[in-house]
Amino acid sequence: MKKHLISIALVSALTSASLHAEIHLSGFGSVVGGMTTSSDETLSGYDDNMDFKQGSLFAIQASSDLGEGLGVTVQLEAKGKDDWEPDFKWAYVSYDATDSLRLLAGRQIIPFYMYSDYLDVSYAYAWIAPPEGVYDVPFDTFDGLGLVYTTSFGSVDASFHGVYGRNTDELEINLLGVDYQVSPELNGVMGLSASFTYDWLTLRAGYFTADVVMPITDLDNLADGWEQAGFNDIAANTKIDEDKGTFVEVGFQINYESIIVVGEYTQLEVDNSPLAVEDSYYIMAGYQFDQVLVHLTYGADEGKTDNYTSDVPYGVDPTLDYLKQATELTLANDIQDNDYIIAGVRYDFHDSAALKFEYTAFTDDHYNNSDAGLFRVAIVTVF
Amino acid sequence: MKLIQKSLLLTLCLTSSLVFADVAVIVNTANDSQISDDDIQRMFLGKNKSFSNGESVVAINLDSGNEQRGEFEEKVLGKSSSQVKAYWSKLIFSGKAKPLEEVASDSEVISLISSTPNAIGYIDASKVDSSVKVVKTF
Numbered sequence: 001m002k003k004h005l006i007s008i009a010l011v012s013a014l015t016s017a018s019l020h021a022e023i024h025l026s027g028f029g030s031v032v033g034g035m036t037t038s039s040d041e042t043l044s045g046y047d048d049n050m051d052f053k054q055g056s057l058f059a060i061q062a063s064s065d066l067g068e069g070l071g072v073t074v075q076l077e078a079k080g081k082d083d084w085e086p087d088f089k090w091a092y093v094s095y096d097a098t099d100s101l102r103l104l105a106g107r108q109i110i111p112f113y114m115y116s117d118y119l120d121v122s123y124a125y126a127w128i129a130p131p132e133g134v135y136d137v138p139f140d141t142f143d144g145l146g147l148v149y150t151t152s153f154g155s156v157d158a159s160f161h162g163v164y165g166r167n168t169d170e171l172e173i174n175l176l177g178v179d180y181q182v183s184p185e186l187n188g189v190m191g192l193s194a195s196f197t198y199d200w201l202t203l204r205a206g207y208f209t210a211d212v213v214m215p216i217t218d219l220d221n222l223a224d225g226w227e228q229a230g231f232n233d234i235a236a237n238t239k240i241d242e243d244k245g246t247f248v249e250v251g252f253q254i255n256y257e258s259i260i261v262v263g264e265y266t267q268l269e270v271d272n273s274p275l276a277v278e279d280s281y282y283i284m285a286g287y288q289f290d291q292v293l294v295h296l297t298y299g300a301d302e303g304k305t306d307n308y309t310s311d312v313p314y315g316v317d318p319t320l321d322y323l324k325q326a327t328e329l330t331l332a333n334d335i336q337d338n339d340y341i342i343a344g345v346r347y348d349f350h351d352s353a354a355l356k357f358e359y360t361a362f363t364d365d366h367y368n369n370s371d372a373g374l375f376r377v378a379i380v381t382v383f
Numbered sequence: 384m385k386l387i388q389k390s391l392l393l394t395l396c397l398t399s400s401l402v403f404a405d406v407a408v409i410v411n412t413a414n415d416s417q418i419s420d421d422d423i424q425r426m427f428l429g430k431n432k433s434f435s436n437g438e439s440v441v442a443i444n445l446d447s448g449n450e451q452r453g454e455f456e457e458k459v460l461g462k463s464s465s466q467v468k469a470y471w472s473k474l475i476f477s478g479k480a481k482p483l484e485e486v487a488s489d490s491e492v493i494s495l496i497s498s499t500p501n502a503i504g505y506i507d508a509s510k511v512d513s514s515v516k517v518v519k520t521f
Contacts, residue, residue, distance in 0.1 A: 117477030348465035
């Protein structure tokens, strides 16, 4: 069988070199070194030991134009923080129905944020990576269908990006203050992003929903306890099982001569779950001096939980007391209230590479022992 | 006439080797479309995909690092080479657009454009010959 295939391949290679579409290869990468400013501080996976792995990444993209509007794009990315295990970020077949309408089928990025489409292409923006407080949905890809429609209304360029699909990738996420390895199901991922550009101003908005199933042993055990005690509503609230997740984003970008100003606000909510409703935003301003861009960002991240056990009084029954206490602790662990300032410089020292320096001062207003300062330096490239 | 042109060119070269040559934006001689400065800009940023005559645009770039390309990007697109590269990497790595076709020299641009009815490119204005049509010189 194999031999047969090989000979077929050989024959077709010999007879019709022209039938094989040209493959266009491109790629990008970041090598990031970083450390916190003091031994008792950790931030974004960094501590006070100089680290070159956590923020580093490389990706290679192959695309081919098959003719008649059909194309294939595959992007393989490896990140230091995943021990360099490569992962397909994009793997899709595209069809350009018209000059303004493109259909995509396969693995794609969910366009949650302003920088989603090129999230890891650090060369394309000012920071080493976009602010984590806002860019923190624990997954960013899905398998399904996408539609990109670009048009213009007078001198306003508009782009609409719709998605429909599912994500069942295993995730390592920090939920409720604890790191979990989970196998979630994000069913019926659906949404739309729209962006409008007029000369120096871009406005953007996005709205996405999904049915979220996230089996987490600690929560499921707690939910079983509530169920046995006869509190079915509280049990359902404690489990993350077919709960509707909603993500909303609005943002703007100003590129006026040498001035750049960018702002984004996001809200993430999983109904009927112990997860916090998270509101996040940042605003960044920068100025381009020839080859050097200087920028400053302020951002804040707030997570609020709703104590759905408040109707159950303490002191009635020891089991109930235990359940209530454990649930309240879980809910309290997901509360967050922090803000940060990022000061950075980007230096375009080469046609295809830039050097970046960044300092992040992180202030935690909820847990007062986790303030941190992080210094990072990066060389970023596209090729 | 030719002699005058040549001697002019020579004088120019001698007096101002520091000043870059003008950039001529060129199309196929059969292309009768109206093309504004804004159109040129949008065609080379992948925003405008068709000419006013309905033909789809094939924009031809010079290789990265080419002096003429830097000149074109600064004068016509109003951006530095790094900014243009950052702009295109947004489109390429999100699969929203294919990169422009790149060639190594002015003469390759001329031969591609003279044989492709819907192509547009730019070259050193002094290299223009009768096989292509100049849209505008910057």
